[in-house]
Ligand SMILES: [Zn+2]
C-alpha cells in the first residue's frame with residue numbers, strides 16, 4: 001500500500017499544480033471539471049457523472065448492502081492576483097487558487113485511485129468535486145440537482161487545509177466546526193443638493209456613520225465566547241466625486257458571522273430594525289438584501305469518532321480546536337441534511353493564510369488527506 005501511495009501522490013502533485021496553473025472562478029469550473037474527469041477515466045474505475053453544471057461525481061458501488069458515504073472536495077478558485085513566481089503560478093490574470101481547493105481536488109482524486117485499487121467490500125462511496133464553494137451557492141446547487149436528490153447518505157465528510165497549524169495534523173472540533181456567515185447589502189436613497197446647501201437635500205452620510213457605530217457596539221470578535229458576533233464592513237460607497245454636490249445616495253456592504261443560528265438571526269434582525277429607524281430619522285429611502293449565506297457545519301459525534309479512529313489507525317497526530325473557525329463553508333448545508341463532519345488538515349505554521357496573495361497549497365499534505373479519507377471509509381465499514 002505504501003509504495004502504491006507514493007506513486008499515486010507523485011501524480012497527484014502534478015495534477016494539483018496543473019489545476020493551480022489553470023484556476024477558474026466559482027460556477028465557471030468547466031475546464032477543471034474536464035481535467036478531473038480525464039484523470040478519473042485514466043486512474044479510477046468509478047462511475048463518473050456531472051453534477052450542478054460544473055461539478056463532478058464519481059460513484060463506487062460494491063453492490064453489497066452497507067453504508068452510503070459522501071466525501072466532498074471543492075474545486076473553485078478566487079478573484080485574487082497571485083504574487084508567487086514559481087513554475088506552476090496561475091496563468092489567469094487576477095484569478096488564483098488561494099484557498100487550496102486545487103489541493104482538495106487532488107486529494108479526492110487520490111481517494112478515487114485507492115478505491116479503484118482496493119475495492120469496497122460493502123456499501124457505496126460517492127466522491128463529490130463541488131463547484132462554487134467560495135460564493136456560498138455550490139453546495140445548494142448540488143443538493144438541488146435532481147440527479148443528486150435521488151441519493152441518500154449515512155455519512156458525509158469534507159476537509160479543509162488549515163495554514164497556521166503544523167503540517168499533516170488532523171484538526172478536530174466537536175459540534176460547531178465553523179461559523180454561520182451571511183452578507184448584507186444596504187442601499188440608502190436620499191436627495192442630492194448643492195454642496196453649499198446640504199439642508200435642501202438628504203445626504204446619507206450620517207446614517208452610514210450611525211450604522212457603523214452600531215456595528216462597532218454590537219460586534220464581539222472573541223471566538224472563545226458563545227455570543228461571538230462579528231460584523232465586518234466590506235464596501236462603502238457614497239455620492240459622486242463632484243465637489244459641488246451633497247451626496248444623494250449611499251451603499252454599505254457588510255459581512256456578519258456567529259456560532260449559534262438562533263442568536264445570529266436575532267442579531268441580524270436587530271440590525272435591520274436599527275437601519276429602518278436610522279433611515280426614518282434622516283428621511284432616507286432604503287433597501288436591504290442578503291447574499292452569500294453559509295450555514296455553520298454541525299459536526300455529528302459519531303462522524304467525529306470515525307475521524308478520530310482513522311487518524312489513530314494512520315498514526316496521524318490530532319489537534320483539538322478550542323473554538324470554531326470564523327469563516328463560512330457551504331458544506332454546512334450537507335451537515336444540516338445528513339450526519340457528517342468537517343475536519344481540518346494542518347497546512348504548516350509558516351504557510352500564508354487562506355486568501356492571502358502568496359498562499360499555495362503545500363503538496364506535502366496530500367498523502368495525509370488521501371489516507372485520512374480512505375481510512376474513514378474503512379472505519380465505517382468495520383461495523
Ligand atoms: Zn476560501
Ligand SMILES: [Zn+2]
Nearest residue numbers: 099100101160
Ligand atoms: Zn476554501
